[in-house]
Amino acid sequence: MEQDHVAHTAMGVPYGAAAPPPYGVYPPIAYQQAPPPPPPQQHQLQDFWAEQCREIEQTTDFKNNSLPLARIKKIMKADEDVRMIAAEAPVVFARACEMFILELTHRAWAHAEENKRRTLQKNDVGAAITRTDIFDFLVDIVPREDVREDAAAAAYAAAGDPLSYYYVQQ
Template sequence: MVKYWQDTINAIEHDDHRFKIHQLPLARIKKVMKADEDVRMISAEAPILFAKGCDIFITELTMRAWIHAEENKRRTLQRSDIANALQRSDMFDFLIDIVPREEAHGPSSRHRHASASATATDVYNTSATDQHHQPMSHDDIGAPPHPPPPPHDEPHHHQPPPPPPPPPHTGNDFPNVYQYGDLNDYNGFRQY
């Protein structure tokens, strides 16, 4: 890492910069910058600096994740490698909402996920014997089973339950990418 940073600093200080060629799309960077309501105008140089900063950030994070992949004798970079790289440095704590710490633990988190899935399956199987078959949603996992429907000969005199309250506001204005279906789909753009 020290050599990478030395080479990066030397390249920034001494190389002839080509400002017309970018690794990342400047229009996308401008769109992200303008997502802040306080931003009114953006100079031409600002997205270029952000693009270079993002390039350096992605390269460093990839190198740190690659170290973890090699420690596990793999040649394929996985999500757990990135989570582990983030966990090893306090510098990346700002990403804790995007990549939770549990993912960095590898097999133990998979074991917890498998046991949670088994519990959810058990809840579904035991409650489904007295009910009509209803698919479980993510909100049903860990929740008590639904009460059985009333017998058909009794009249229905009760009102449907009120809708669940909205989730509490966490102060984080960025969407949680894990709450949507595809973990690789963020803000309408496919991430590879």
């Protein structure tokens, strides 16, 4: 057994490992292409959602909300089909609205940083809406002429930006 171990490692292969494939089985280096690195915004969004999940799991006090529950309840009652609203509904809806606002702001901030600005502008929000298919319902609300994509953002979208679920050319 010891002799087999020595013979196997002498060939350059650790004991118990498979021998390397014969020469010519690997594709040439020119054909191997490394995947592009993920944009930093993708990592930031993953961290954002992970933090949101942790916050939700750790929440024990549902009385402190960032948005006014009375206003949310009033908006919910504006629909004529809504007759009664459970006490928990405005609380859950307030949290959902808060998360929506945070993600939209996060994506708009990513657009501002791409344009090397530190001031969030209306066109950044418009770009975030235009780039993300889950925000399609807002496309008619935000004027399209205010949304200007620079060359870097257009190249980002063309390269398969994971943040860019859906991109509409102007």
